[in-house]
Amino acid sequence: MDTSSTTGLETETYDYIIVGGGTSGLVVANRLSEDVSVRVLVLEAGADSTKDPRIFIPGLAPSTYWNPDFDWKFTSTPQKQLGGRTIAHSMGKTLGGSSAINMGMIIWPGRVTFDSWKAIGNPGWGWDESMVKYIKKFHTYNPPSAEVQKKVSYEADETAHGTSGPVQVNFGTDYMPYHEAWAPTFKNMGYPLTGDPVTGLSSGAFTSGGAIDPVSKTRSHSGAVYFNEEIAKRPNLRVVTEAFVEKVLLKTEEDGSVTATGVQVRTKDGVLREISTANEVILAAGSFKSPQILELSGIGNPSLLKIHGIPVVIPNINVGENLQDHALIPFNWEVVDGASADIIAKDPSVMAAAMEAYQTAKAGPLGQNPLVSSFIHIDLSDAERNELVDTHLAAHPPQTPAEVAQFEQLRQILDIPNEPTAQYTFAPMQLLSRESPLPSGIFGMSHDGYFVTVVTALNHPFSRGSTHIASANPADKPTIDTGYLRHPLDLELEARHLLLLEKIMAAEPMASLLKPGGRRIHNYDKPEPIADLEDAKKVARELVVSNWHTSGSCAMQPLEKGGVVSDKLLVYGTRNLRVVDASIFPLVPRGNIQASVFAVAEKCADVIKEEAGK
Numbered sequence: 001m002d003t004s005s006t007t008g009l010e011t012e013t014y015d016y017i018i019v020g021g022g023t024s025g026l027v028v029a030n031r032l033s034e035d036v037s038v039r040v041l042v043l044e045a046g047a048d049s050t051k052d053p054r055i056f057i058p059g060l061a062p063s064t065y066w067n068p069d070f071d072w073k074f075t076s077t078p079q080k081q082l083g084g085r086t087i088a089h090s091m092g093k094t095l096g097g098s099s100a101i102n103m104g105m106i107i108w109p110g111r112v113t114f115d116s117w118k119a120i121g122n123p124g125w126g127w128d129e130s131m132v133k134y135i136k137k138f139h140t141y142n143p144p145s146a147e148v149q150k151k152v153s154y155e156a157d158e159t160a161h162g163t164s165g166p167v168q169v170n171f172g173t174d175y176m177p178y179h180e181a182w183a184p185t186f187k188n189m190g191y192p193l194t195g196d197p198v199t200g201l202s203s204g205a206f207t208s209g210g211a212i213d214p215v216s217k218t219r220s221h222s223g224a225v226y227f228n229e230e231i232a233k234r235p236n237l238r239v240v241t242e243a244f245v246e247k248v249l250l251k252t253e254e255d256g257s258v259t260a261t262g263v264q265v266r267t268k269d270g271v272l273r274e275i276s277t278a279n280e281v282i283l284a285a286g287s288f289k290s291p292q293i294l295e296l297s298g299i300g301n302p303s304l305l306k307i308h309g310i311p312v313v314i315p316n317i318n319v320g321e322n323l324q325d326h327a328l329i330p331f332n333w334e335v336v337d338g339a340s341a342d343i344i345a346k347d348p349s350v351m352a353a354a355m356e357a358y359q360t361a362k363a364g365p366l367g368q369n370p371l372v373s374s375f376i377h378i379d380l381s382d383a384e385r386n387e388l389v390d391t392h393l394a395a396h397p398p399q400t401p402a403e404v405a406q407f408e409q410l411r412q413i414l415d416i417p418n419e420p421t422a423q424y425t426f427a428p429m430q431l432l433s434r435e436s437p438l439p440s441g442i443f444g445m446s447h448d449g450y451f452v453t454v455v456t457a458l459n460h461p462f463s464r465g466s467t468h469i470a471s472a473n474p475a476d477k478p479t480i481d482t483g484y485l486r487h488p489l490d491l492e493l494e495a496r497h498l499l500l501l502e503k504i505m506a507a508e509p510m511a512s513l514l515k516p517g518g519r520r521i522h523n524y525d526k527p528e529p530i531a532d533l534e535d536a537k538k539v540a541r542e543l544v545v546s547n548w549h550t551s552g553s554c555a556m557q558p559l560e561k562g563g564v565v566s567d568k569l570l571v572y573g574t575r576n577l578r579v580v581d582a583s584i585f586p587l588v589p590r591g592n593i594q595a596s597v598f599a600v601a602e603k604c605a606d607v608i609k610e611e612a613g614k
């Protein structure tokens, strides 16, 4: 099927036009078009690359990064708090969006964040009343074999997982000694796993699954599973790829309310078209592009829109603000002589053998997710933690109504005994961020010898950034101010977690897998651990890079508390313009966020259906 064809595009009528055929957009398109009487159009700027091995082979994900065929290739403004560094942000530009190029990890969110969403003013979005149901709904869980379970100290509450959702969550077979050592090391350091992470409560180390089909070993991304060949046959669902939406067409009614009448889109043939909706326009263009489209359409900060000559339709200074990410700090240890952690990425013959194993037997490392993680509470007593948090929040209080509401929730979360404050994730490869801000440096494996990496990310960051139009030209990339580590409390918490990580990696059984006196790339190749708090802060600023969990830029929050969309996903001031992607997260949930994006999009579809039935 040629999804880029535009035949009859303007003459058909659509109840819903969805902008973006990415992770969230295709979930919502699938669910809305389950009702055969509802006509849905999805407009996706990228191509359909579902059959490209760089998309469907999970282990080839990094080969898509910074490739314009798959990646929007965003870069931040220089970050003063990071010594002027810029941060590269990949984002999927292809059918399936970022779920088609991401690292594939499935990490379950914590229940506290969804309960915070509710407390902030979003009734119906709490964990028990709703999100637990949607987490189950989006996935099918395939537990590892008994042999693998034993090897990686796997523990799970299988009744808590999904059994029939479109996204397949699967485990690997080729785990390395480091993976086996991961959970026992944390246990030995006093951090045992306290339950299945899917319950949204647990802490400790665990082996996570990947979004991978257990039989074909292909990537289980939004484009492959929510828009598979069967779904694509639905006569009431049309997906058009290589269709770049420039803006939403808005009409101000006599009562002052604003109606979205359609979109302006440039299709593959270069023609600029206006397509009408009979009912609604739904933005699913991601955390950088959804706010950009709102601003280009006249919804945003009036002074910014005026600078760029865009008539103001709905003034809202919150559009594009409140940008969040977990951010990520990689530490790299040299492994014992004879071990070869990152050899697959360095030795073409090993890569060729892995490809052969994948193609002939669906076996080997390319068809599995080689990462394991851990949720850990900061290494401070309750009193010490409270003093640290209170001191820094008093010195750096919230600056906007949105931050007032959010910091109140974050403060309460930090008060919960043993609520994990950071995530550590292990990768059997080099992840380098001093070499270059770009993926070519980060994934470049440029150090001689063999290394493993553990990345640290804060679960509940206080730092906020923003993203806005750079001009009135839709083709221009938005400006992005990531704000990483800008809030001093984040730097304090990060630095303590980095010191803790050095201690954990010195514990057995992991310690025996690292080279005695070996290099630590994060400590400038020196063999000593980083042990001083100020040194930890210095390397944190030097090494922090995108975790690709950008969210929050069209926050679902009451308008008076700095929101952009309501709990019904409606852009404030409009009758029928909604947003459903990661940009609506008022607070980023812990863990890698695609599980949250899928679950939230499932709920968004139900909200939209309920609204239509009113």
Ligand SMILES: Cc1cc2nc3c(=O)[nH]c(=O)nc-3n(C[C@H](O)[C@H](O)[C@H](O)COP(=O)(O)OP(=O)(O)OC[C@H]3O[C@@H](n4cnc5c(N)ncnc54)[C@H](O)[C@@H]3O)c2cc1C
Pocket (backbone or CB within 6 Å): 019, 020, 021, 022, 023, 024, 025, 043, 044, 045, 046, 065, 090, 091, 092, 093, 094, 095, 096, 097, 098, 099, 101, 102, 103, 104, 105, 106, 107, 243, 244, 245, 246, 284, 285, 286, 287, 289, 290, 293, 547, 548, 549, 550, 581, 582, 583, 591, 592, 593, 594, 595, 597
């Ligand atoms: C490199 C990378 C690695 C990641 N690794 C992981 C991981 O291992 N585990 C995990 O849980 N999460 C991971 N994530 C995060 C996760 O994939 C994203 O948070 C999530 O997929 C975002 O979903 P979304 O629907 O908000 O946006 P997207 O999935 O990015 O979808 C937005 C879609 O809108 C389209 N679009 C944008 N503008 C327009 C326009 N003007 N007109 C038409 N279409 C448009 C885009 O092309 C895209 O397809 C990763 C992300 C990236 C980028």
